[in-house]
Amino acid sequence: MKPKALQNCGKCGLCLSVCPVYKISNQEEASPRARLQLIKYYKNENLLSSSGLKEIISKCLMCGSCKAICPSGIDHYSQFMEMRAQMRKDHGEKSAIKSLTYLLAKESRIRLAAGAAKIGQKIIPQNFIQKYNLGNIPLKRFPRLNKKPFRQAVPEIIQPDRNKKGTLLYFTGCATNHIFDKTGFSTINILKQMGYTVIIPKKQTCCGIPMLFHGAGKQAEKNVLTNIKCLDKEDIKAIIVDCPTCGTALKDEYPALMQRLDKDVDAAKRISSKVIDIMSFIIQESDLKNFSNSIDKIKVTYHLPCHLKNSRKTSNNTEKILDKLDWIEYERAIDVDECCGGGGTFFYEYPEISKKMMDKKIKNAKNTGSSIWLTDCPVCRINLSGNLKRKDKITVRHPVEIINNVLFNT
C-alpha cells in the first residue's frame, strides 16, 4: 500500500455526509475519514494496535458510499480490507465471523452448511424459533432455505423458445442458490422470454466479498480464481448478476485483487466489462413493450441497495423500470437510497445501530401505503423483511420476482 494514497485524503469531510453509521452516531470515529486517519497513524506507528481500534475499523457497513463521493479518489474498500486483515491478525475474530469466512471459502462447505441449516430449521424446537433473535431479527422471520440448491435444480444450459439473441452467463451468488431460488427461476424465465441462452456455470462459487470484507483475503483468493476461470468465456454477451454485492465483487474488486496478487488482471477485466445486474440488462436490451400488462395496477415501493447505488452508474435502473411498467404504481419512499443497516453481517454485529437505520426505513416504507417492498440485494431483503412485523402486511421481494409472476408465470 502506498502511504501517499492516505496522505491524499484532504480530510474535507464530505464522506461524513453520506456515511450511514456517522449519521446515526454523529461521532467522528464512526466516519470513513476517521478510519483513514487511524490507519495512517497505525502505519506511521503513532497509534498502537488495540481491540478498540479493531472495533472502530469493523464498525462499518462497507457500503462504499464514502468511496463513491470522495473527491480525492481514495479507494476506501482496499484501505479498510487491508486494515481489517491486519486487525484480524492482531486481535483475532469473533467466532461467528470466523466460521462464516471458513464456510464460504469452499463450495462443498457452503452446501454442507446450507443442508445442515435446513435440517436445523426443521428440528429447532418451535418455542426456540419463536423466542430468539439474530441481531434484531427474530429467528422466525428468517427466510426458509431452498428445498434444493438452485443450481442443482436447473440445467447448466437453458435455451430460449424463440428468436435467439445470444448467450449469457448467470452468476447466481450464494443467496439465490441457497435461500431465494425464486429470484433465480424468475431471472432465467425473463432472460428466456427476452430470447437469450442462459448458461449457469456449475463450478461457480461464493464471490468472496464476505471474506474480503472481513479481512480474510487469503480465504477469498481461491474463490476468486475459481470464478474467474469459469466466467472468462468468449462469445458471451454479458454476465448477469442478481445480487448487487456479487456485482461489486466481479466488477470492481476482482480486477483490483488480481492486480494485488499479480495474477491474470486481463481476465478479471474482461469479466468486469461484461458484468451487469439483471434490472440494468432488462432496461438496456428492451423497450419494455413486451413487459406490459392490462391488470389492475400493483402498488410497490423500493429500497435501493448501497452496492447498487455506489458501484456503478446504473443505480437508478430498477426505479426507471418501475416507473415505466404500465401495471405498476411506484410509490417512492423519501429515503429510498438510505442504507438499511444490513451490511453483510453488520446487522448481527451492531444491532443497536442497525435498528436505528431500519426503524426509519420501515416508517417511510409504510408511509407509501404499499404492500410490496422491492429490493435487489439479498442481505437488504433479509434485513428489511426480518425487521417487519406480521401486522405490517408488507412482503419484500426481488424486482424480477414480481415481473415474472405477473407476466410470465401465470
Place this chain on the structure above:
Amino acid sequence: MLNLKIRNPLLKIVGKERLLEKPEELACYSYDAYFEEAMPDMVLFPVTTQEVSAILKICSTHKIPVTARGAGTSVCGASIPARHGVVLCFSKMNQILETNTKDRYIIVQPGVVNIDIQKALEPFKFFYPPDPGSMNVSTIGGNVAQNAGGPRCLKYGVTADYILGMQVVLASGKIVEFGSRNVKDVTGYRLSGLFCGSEGTLGMVTKIILRVVPLPETIKTILVTFDNLDDTAKSVSDIIGSGILPVALELLDKTTINAIEDSANLGLPVEAEGSLLIEIDGVKEACEKEIQKIIEKVETNGATSIQEAKSDEERDKLWEARRTAFGVFAKLAPDIFSEDVTVPASKVPEMIRKTVEITKEYGLKVGILAHAGDGNMHPMIPADKNNKDEWEKVEKAFVEIVKAAVDLNGTLSGEHGIGLAKTQFLPLVMSQDSIEFMSVIKAAVDPDGILNPGKFV
C-alpha cells in the same frame, strides 16, 4: 490524560457514553480539514446548555483548554485542539427547536447540520442562504463560529447577516443571551457580530436564532467559457459594475475544471482557460432580462460558449462540480495550500494576474478558483508539506499573494477564517493597536485564555 480530580466530575456531567478518552478515539478529534494536528486529552459531547455551562465551570477552575468542534471541516484549523485539553463536540446537540416562517426565523442548536436547516425550511418554501462548500456536513455552530460564507453570499450576505439572536456560554460557565426574534433590534450592543466569527475563542454558542428568507420563484444558472483568464476576470467586474446582483458568480480556471472533470466526469469544458458559473434568481421576467444583460457582457468580453442549465438536475451537476473543487485538488498532491484572500470586485482581474505571476515565479502549480463576484479568491496550490524546499516556496508565495491583495485594498481571509493557518499574517492587514484591542476583548470574557488557545488572539 486529565487527572482524575477533573475527569470524574466531567464524567458525571455527560456520562460514559458521551465521553471519549482512549487514544484511538482521541486521535479522531486531532484534525479537521486543515493540515496540522494536535491530540485532545478528552472529548465530550454535551447535549444541553446546562451541560456546557457545567463543563466550562470545571475547565475554567482548573484552567483546562477547551476547543469547540462541530463536524470538523474547518480549513484553517479552527477546531484543532492546539493546546490539547478538552474537545467539546457539539454534533449531538442537534435539535431544531422552532421553525417559524411566518415570522421568518428558525431556532437551532449548534450541532444542526446546515443542510438539515435547508430541509426543514423547504416545505415552507423558505431557505437559509449561507452555503459554505461543506454545507452537507458542517454544523451551524461551526458556520457561526467561522462566519461562514459560500457562493450565494454574493447576493444574500454571510452568516453574520442572518443571526437575530444567540445564547452563549462564557468561559466562566455563565450563560448569556442577546438579540431576539426580531429583525429590527437595537437593544444593547450587537454582540452576535462579536461572537460570530470569533472561532470559539470568546464563548460557546449553544442556541441560535437565524433569519430565513423565501425561496425565489425562478433560478437561472449558466456556465460561460473563455479562451483566456483575463477576459474571464474582466467579465466579472463588468457584470458586478453594471448593477446586476447575481446570486453567485464563480470563476474556475483550466486547472481547476480539469481536476474536477478527472474526478467527476461531468462533461465540463476542459479546453477553456477560464469558466464562469453564474446564477441569478428572483421573479421570472426579471431573471430573463438580467440573464440577457449578463450574456451581453460576457459576449463583449469574448465568451466562447454559453450553456444554460435546462433542469434542476443539470443545475445540481454544475454546483456539485463547484462544491467538490477543494477535495479534487487533494488528488494532485498530498497537501493543498488553499488561499482565501479577498479584494474588491473591480480588482479581480488584477488579483488573478498577480496570483499567476507570483506562483509562476516560485515554480508552483496553481488552480484559480474564486467566488469572483465578491472578490473572494481561492487560489489552491497543490504541494507536499514533507518536501521542505517546496513548502518554503509555498509559504513565501502566500505572503506575496496576501501583500498583493492588501495593496489592492483587499483582506486576508474572506470566509475561511484565521485559526492556526493565518495568525502570523494578521499584522499584514491589521495594525498593532487593532490586534491589541482584540486581545483586550478576549481577556475580558476569557481571562484565563482557556477557549481555543493557540488561535488568533
